[in-house]
Amino acid sequence: MSRPSETDDDAPDQPSDEGHHFPCPSCGADLRFEPTRGALHCDFCGHEEELAPDPAPQAIRELDFEAALSNRIPQMELEVARTHRCPNCGAEVTFDTARTAMECPFCATPVVTDPDPHQQIRPRALLPFALTEDQARRDMTAWLGGLWFAPNGLRRFARKGRRMSGVYLPYWTFDARTRSAYRGQRGRVHRTRRRGADGKTRTDMTIRWTRVSGTVARDFDDVLALASPTLPGKTVDAIEPWDLSALVPYSADYLAGFGAESYRIGVEDGHRIARGKMDAVIARDVRLDIGGDRQRIDRIDTEIADVTFKHILLPLWIAAYTYRGRTFRVVINGHNGRVTGERPYSPWKIAFAVLVAVIVAGVFAYFSNG
Template sequence: MPRSSRSEHRFPCDQCGADFRFSPSEGRLVCDHCGQSAKIDDDGPGPDGIAENDFLAALNAKTPQAEAENIDRLKCPNCGAELELDLGAHAGECPFCATPMVTDTGPQRLIKPRAVIPFALEEREAQKAMTDWLGGLWFAPNGLRNHARKGRRMQGVYVPYWTFDADTQSRYSGARGMVVRENNRVPRNGQPRTVRAQKIRWTPVSGHVARFFDDILVLAATSLPKSYTDALEPWNLSALRPYHPEYLAGFRAEGYTMDLSEGYDEARARMDRAIRHDVRLDIGGDRQRIETLDTQVRGVTFKHVLLPVWTAAYKYRGKTYRFVVNGQTGRVRGERPWSAWKIALAVLLAAGLGYLAAFWQG
């Protein structure tokens, strides 16, 4: 196994001295200079065996020394992304918005990643997925598609997420509504008529529901719009591997900017929505009312995980277009480009067809 040199994510080839990179297609380190390869010493457990961190202990700043590290980061002044700074580098370009990054945030004490989903797609595969996606968009400018095909390389970035586990017990009170239909005799035009009416009969209910939440996934950075990252789901978390820095060789790593308590707030909101759904199912009937709901949350644990995303940012006719590709599945999301002349042509064509249809009907 090659030994890490200076920067944690650089691994020199023991034959030629060039840096290894992690190859998604081979699942191992490869040297593009001499062709040497090296296996990653990953004999750790599968996703079910990856250790969790205690949430309350972390909130109380009692995270063990071995679970934290000091990281230097560059901060993008445009989108706010914070990327780990390679030793000796003092500037760079943001992979999310193509903005020059020169602001060094200085050393920060951060929770180490517990697990990573390694890249499964090579750059050429991500590039093809992106251009195919662009090609399938109506009214997208051809120039942007050609620019994307021939433009700069995509960048592979490991994006930070939190995962949360929790055991919940909830007690509720409310009411179950049953729809009933009745025949009522009402006068109409001086004559009694039968009118079928609908009403709801409510019955008081109370009960208890329980649910264990496993790996609620929360994005831990704000550099990308949430609509982008949500569109990259689902992630196959069964592919999580224990964190080894070798997986990051040749890629960038984004640091988390959403702290642990903020991440838990989002996870708790998702839990509450799921619990209310469970309560409605438990109440049953045609309608449900939830009047009181008391949830006890126990055994909260978390992990800091890194997930693979290919990114591209292209400046075309004065505007920056951003695209992201799920580095595991190939799902694509980006800014929707529009071609003004294609839209104008479509409008003229529709107007012309409408005129011809009116002419023939006349």
């Protein structure tokens, strides 16, 4: 048995406000998406449902950015999301409608408020979870075990720790065509050798600058912009890259058993983030085009056209754990297993390392002076 895809072109011209519920047809328990099988699975009776085949690749359509700025997004591209807002970190997460007791996946704070309905741009695609919770926990345990100056009991504590949370993080992706005219200077390094008054040969270096100008062009595809401030940018950057070639058209079936955070950074602000990444690439292209040994960029004027975007969801496993009265958070890329996060330090190990360093330095100084 398979469920219909939610990316049909015949979708009603009204925003959807239905919650996501996945009852097992055999026993009534909740189904969940099983990453290793790529299907919906019931943990109670073992029933499985295959997901509907992905539509043609062109089903992952981009939306026009200018239309979004002027509020001309078609109603069929909007939905009413019912999110639960965390009173601690502010994350807005959508859970299965069958769940009555909820916990924020980002900070483990109980979420007891009623769902807050609000209209938003619906996701066009997502990257399904490829790692199970057990696989993510093994990756986390290995990461914790490899940390320098970590307390001895940390890995054992984490292995026996609380349940991990699987959640989809919201992103924007942007496509654009750019053409950039620049003015700058090309530097050529010239070296001359001369003999000094002391008889030693020295090399003098001078740079001769030439004014240059030119044009570079680049087409950008799927430039990522994080659409949530819940996690620090350096944290999510550390678990990149994301394999966006594995994106599939959005279907709520992939969310069975997982949470999904709603975006809190709008498409216009997301475009500013993506534009910063584009500008950095354009500046690199300009330097390559200038050539020479050194480059100076005086000015870049970029024309940008055909800007399109889409809202996508990317998978994370998150463990928020408490160790000796302090809370730490570890984040695992749910597709490739890369791990990053916060960690405690052992003051005894640090003190011992400092003591050893002082002893080694003292021994070295003793023999050097001797």
